[in-house]
Amino acid sequence: MKPLFSQGPSTTARLILLVMLSVLLLTLDHRQGLTDPLRRHLSTLTHPIKMAAELPGNLIDLTGESLRSRRELIAENQRLRDRQKIYEARLQRLDALEVENIRLRRLLDSSYELERPVLIAELMQVDLDPFSHLLQIDKGSAAGVHVGQPVIDSTGVIGQVERVSRLSATVRLISDPSHGLPVQVNRNGLRTVALGTGRINTLSITSLPNNADIRAGDLLVTSGLGGRFPAGYPVGEVRQVVTDPGEPFSRIEVDPLGALGRVQEVLLILERPGRGPDNPAEATPGADDE
Incomplete structure (x- = not known):
């Protein structure tokens, strides 16, 4: 015989009770923060x-960020190195331009002091053979260059034009062994001839007596x-005077003032307006129209 009221609440009743209890707890928690x-x-x-x-995800992110930063730093460093090289190249060019500007200004200042029209020419070729000191310049008959035309730089006489083509010319330096230049002592007007010696830094005078x-x-x-x-026009400065009682003439060495071995641009002295070459008859044979 079964005891009375031994059977408990049904499953449905329990579920409903739990749902209601959950709702009540949620409501109280929402309002009271239990x-x-x-x-x-x-x-x-x-x-x-x-x-x-x-942690694993954070480590992955940190490693990726570190790698990206390193790559960016390497790339930025490379860009800065490249930019530095460019700036260094530009700086060298600016230095060269500054030197060239100073040199040209000296040439132009020199031409202004000469009070004669001049033509600036640049060197194309140098031939300093012991027996022939020649320069080739980039101006020719098309620019008004003629045979015998004086050539100077900002410090002194360089030489004179020997051959002329249409677009270039050949200049014989005053140091050439075959060249002689009439000069005078600026202090007293004593006249003589300065001869080339085949040495770029020396001229000689052999025609003055010992008592000159x-x-x-x-x-x-x-x-x-x-x-x-x-x-x-300045030519040179006397280096030494050697006299020998047994010889009739002194041996005189002269330091050229023109930068014969270092010149890069030269000045060609032009004729004054309305005048032709000083020796037109001599200018014709060496000119050609190459």
């Missing part, structure tokens, strides 16, 4: 587990004789 302390404690307890779970009034340090300028070089 479970906030519990959530805080659970959050504290689970934080290490959460950090451990996120010339001494070391004297400035030699063009005398104007011969009609090629106008008077007054």
Whole structure:
């Protein structure tokens, strides 16, 4: 015989009761915050587990960011090195342009002091054979260059034009062994001829007697004789005067003032407006129209 009331609530009744209890707890929690302390404690307890779970992803992100930063730094460093090279190249060019500008300004200032029209020409070729000191310049008959035309730089006489083509010309330096230039001592007007020696840094005078009034340090300028070089252009400075009682003439060495071995641009002295070459008859044979 079964005892009375031994059977409990049905499953459906239990489910409904649990649902109602859950709703009640959710409502109370929403309004009263009954479970906030519990959530805080659970959050504290689970934080290490959460950090451990996120650690691999964070390491991957950090490694990727580090690699990207390193690549960016390498690329930026390379760009800066390239830019530095460009700037260094530009700086070298600017230095060269500055030197060239100073040199041209000196040439132009020199031409202004000469009070004669001049033509600036650049060197194309240099031939400093011991027996022939020649320069080739980039101006020819098309620019008004003629045979015998005086050539100077900013410091002194260089030489004179020997051959002319349409677009270039050949200049024989005053240091050439076959060249002679009428000069005078600027201090007293004593006239003589300065001869080339085949050495780029030395001229010689062999036609003055031992008692001539010339001494070391004297400035030699063009005398104007011969009609090629106008008077007054600096040629050189007397280095030494050697006299021998047994010889009738002194041996005189002269330092050229023109930069014969270092010149890059030269000045060709033009004729004054309305005048032709000083020696037109001599200018014709060497000219050609190549």
